[in-house]
Amino acid sequence: MANATMMGPPAETQPATGVYNGKVGMWIFLGSEVMFFTALIGSYIILRFAHPEQWATPGQALNIPVTAVNTFLLICSSVTMVKAFAAIQDGDQKGLRMWLVATVLIGATFVSVQVYEYVHLAHLGLLPSGYREGSDLANAAASGVAWKAGPALPAAVGLYGTTFYTMTGFHGFHVTMGVLCMAFVTWKAFNGKYTVADHRGVEVIGLYWHFVDLVWIILFTIVYLM
Amino acid sequence: MGWIIPHGVSTFTPEIDRLYYIILVITGIAFVLVEIGLIYFSFKYRAQPGRKAHYIHGNVTAEVIWTAVTAVTVVIIGIMSVPVWNKVKGRNSVPAGALAYNVTAKQFEWNVGYPGPDGQLNTADDFKVRNQLHVPVNRDVVLEATAEDVIHSFFVPAFRLKQDVVPGMRMRIWFRATEPGPYEIACAELCGLGHYKMRAFVTVHTQEEYDQWLAERAAQAQSEAQPSAVASR
Amino acid sequence: MKRLARYTLTLAFAVTGATQLLAQGAVTGTVKFTGAAPANPKIDMAEEPICKAKYTTAPTDPVVVVNKGGLGNVFISVTSGLPAGAKAAAPSTPGTIDQQGCLYHPRVFGVMAGQSIEIKNSDAVLHNIKAMPKKNRGFNISQPTAGMKTMKTFPVAEAAVPFECNVHGWMKAKVFVMDTPYFAVSDENGAFSLKGLPAGTYTLEAWHEKYGTKTATVTVTATGGTATFTFAAS
């Protein structure tokens, strides 16, 4: 009953699949999430194919090293999540708490870095609508000279800004939601609600967390590296 | 009830209408069979004292037959549609040597750009007429259509012709009118509060009339446009 | 614009001395137009018989209205000389724009910020009124029936707010939203009068939709009733 407040029914009949409802439900929900990100990524692909000239060379406008570190952090959080799950499977309450706290902190760090990145980019001159008038990037693009070890910036980046902020923004939103739910699970872990026999909440939030990480790896590849 | 398509005056008319009537007959037969069947069954198998329903779970033969018949019929309809579609809208459907006009759609008007005296589109002597498309009869005509603001749809019911005009895209719409006369152009895609007023006219002339009209309008545009055309650039 | 030179256009603001009859501080004047006036474009109203019936001769789009050497539809306002940030209360009577014969009447006019604008349709056809201000909130409304009236207000001063009707693509008007009541529009003979200006020296600006702006300086005397101005053509 540990996870009842989040996922569980008042009582479960013998599940026909042998897998408890929360886990089945999360897998099904993730199917929906896949379609959501498919819509975003599909639109990105269509827009980029239509106007490749609006995309800056990778690393010109976006800071790849910082985001790479951030990506590494997020992958680490998947590992800590697995560790937390493994801990409770062994009945290690202390380990569960420690690894959950680590996951929450790393997740929060990831979001913070993303917020910093947005602020920095907006300051530099990239907005969802394109260049900010009079900004460094806009001036550099207008001058047509090479920018930061790359070729000249694209003359217009309306679609680039649009897709960058929307895609990373919605991923960030998912991470934030994940962190909030994870914090809730952590709080319950500190109250000793999970046991060797029943730790469904940890497993269910873990599924979501791994999904969000996976999406980020795809987004990082196509938004930052390609 | 009239399921009869009104008279049409383009070379697309006979083929589209024929396809329409073929589908009307096929679906009409299916419609009559199903509806009569339903009424007949409803009457014949209505509950009556002493009647007991037969315990039947299905009949594979019957199911295979009606599945196959339906599938074959729809595939035939599909195959018959291909050549007509390709003729009207296929990739390279626009005939060579078609007379070209520019059509610019904006809320809520159709602006037609005519080639000036030089007979060439997109040159300095082009002139523009609002809501009036004039074309010669029995000539292939292609409209190079663009939209300035939102999506409009170029619809000439008498030509059986409809094409959405999407901002940011160039649509090539072609037709060949077969009877002189005035016909109405409508916008068929919701384009704002004045959508219903986005009405224009296509006038199909005989060749002589058309030449005369074009010369007149070109001269008029020439004299009128000189000062103001420059001023407004 | 360059070929325009052959029309040797001059805008002349000849402000004659005010007479005793005029209210104190009133600036009167004329907007003069020299050279041959270009023909205005014809409007084909065949698609709107109700409007077409209101004209005996073929209607034209009155871009350039010249009569007796004066240019109409010129908007005149004070650009400097007033105390900084001068604002006055908006009058309670609305400014009016009428749609009549598928044209706007007036074609150019001014209201004060916060003053209501009465938009009126005198045609029994659909007009939509799309206002495209930059500083105020725009609107796009329609008036399908004759006699319809709609009130709208712009709270912030803004020059030359375009009004247009998209059903009749030729219909265009400009509205000036002003902070002060010191503005005027020249009539069909080019005459205008700016009332109630306190004594002082001002720069006036005249704006025409096609020929752009001209400025002139004018001095308004305090009391005693008369003030003399001369606007020189540039």
Add this chain to the structure above:
Amino acid sequence: MATTAAVVDHATHAHADDRSFIRKYIFSTDHKIIGIQFGLMSLVFLALGGTLAMMIRWQLGFPGKPMPLGSLLPETMAAGGIMLPEFYVALVTMHGTIMVFFAIMPLLMGLFGNFLIPLKIGAPDMAFPRINMASFWIAVSAGVLMMAGFFVEGGHAGAGWTGYAPLSARPDLSGVSLGQELWCLSLIILGLASILGATNYITTVINMRAPGMTWFRLPLSIWALFIASILVLLAIPILSGAAIMLLFDQTIGTNFFNPATGGQPLLWQHLFWYFGHPEVYILILPAMGFVSDVLACGSRKPVFGYHSMIYAIISIGFLGWIVWGHHMFQSGMNPTLGMTFTISTLLIAVPSAIKVFNWMGTMWRGSIHFTTPVLHAVGFVAMFTIGGLSGVFMSSTPVDIYIHDTYFIVAHLHYVLFGGSLFGLFAAITFWYPKMFGRMMNEFWGKVHFWLTMVFYNAVFWPMHDIGVHGHMRRIYDPSQYDFLKPLAPVNTFISISAFLLFATQGIFALNFIISWFKGEKAGRNPWKDTGLEWSTPSPAPHGNFEKTPTVYNAPYEFSVPGMAEDYLPQDQKADQSRAPAGAGH
């Protein structure tokens, strides 16, 4: 397996119901209450959407004449009772939006998905009752937001229920700013409710079937709801994504659909219809399922071709994903793609035809009791057939050139959504009403409602084919502007008068629904002598549904089994071994 389940049962079932009023009826986690809540909400929206349609019909039937009671509307909607074009466009938009998203879909999925799934599979409740409750209240808040749009400056969204960009993305061109934003926001929020609901339904069907309820013993209504839930789960997020992009275009200046900066207006259409076509099947599949249940019961016969019905549902659900382009034949999409979409679209006719023939097969050699639900079910088959057949016209690309965006389409979609979904819903509501409220609806007034609806419905929508074939465009405020439409004015007037009568007829249903709630004849457990599990519990079913978890022994439609005293064999009743029906255990 049965023993383990039974142990759990004692703890959960048939306990004394001591919940407070609020927990029981407002913030209830009981799937039946949530279902009824969804039902009442969407019936209100159904009436509202109908009212909007009446205003539309007034304008089309009597263009430029002051609307009755029109003077009650504010000047921004109707001037002196005469509707303004911008209000007309908003009406058209909101009629579609409300009917699709807030009436038909929540009736099918919200009301019956909730009410039927646990009852018919023998589960005590949904897999996630609290999420279920959240889903309802999220849907309510979406509805409130959608309604708020009528009262904001600039009026409500005016780009059609399909919200084609860039009209929907440009306040300066539509004259609508906040209304369109609320429209997007409301759809995004409703999408969340739908996705939560679908997750719940799918999990419940997968995991919570009673012992013995194998996949091929599930009633067709459950199969249809299950497949429709999968479509909701996978299609709605596409709409959410698109609506978010549109909202961003309107508010923070992104450029998804802005052609001036390279955005793609057609991208919206692709996304919308990639969602939209599965949505069409979300709106019809459950109704098909209900009709199968009702027809089998009414004919006292097993459903003809039960397995092929299931495969038809599955293949319709699958084909629904590869036909979206047929909404875009004239949009400037690559013409070569047109052919692909033609074929895939025409192929949908096959499973649809299978279903129609199987329904007829179900009636064939039956003993049909024409109760109100059965009348509606037969009406569904008759009307859905017309809607299906008229679809063949537009799947043929060349014919579609002419009839696209005309009233032919309007006729087609109303034959599917009114003649199909709504008749199916009338059948379902009248059929399961006793299980919801413990009382029967009045049969006499039910039949009067059916026949009047049938007559006026056809009087409204049949002539629309005709005016469509004459080129009458959709969504136009005043057809009298066009010379070629002027001769159709009497037809439009006829349609409008029929529409008013059709609307008035629905008052009979509303009154029957409300009065029967309090005064209807008390219903026993199984008033229709049906075989489903839901009929083995009291009417209305108690919290927890079953006194004891049922065990399923039979296929879903064992009617008129030879050699049995009764002409129906409930799914949870063991047939005497010696007279075991041949079809059981399928």
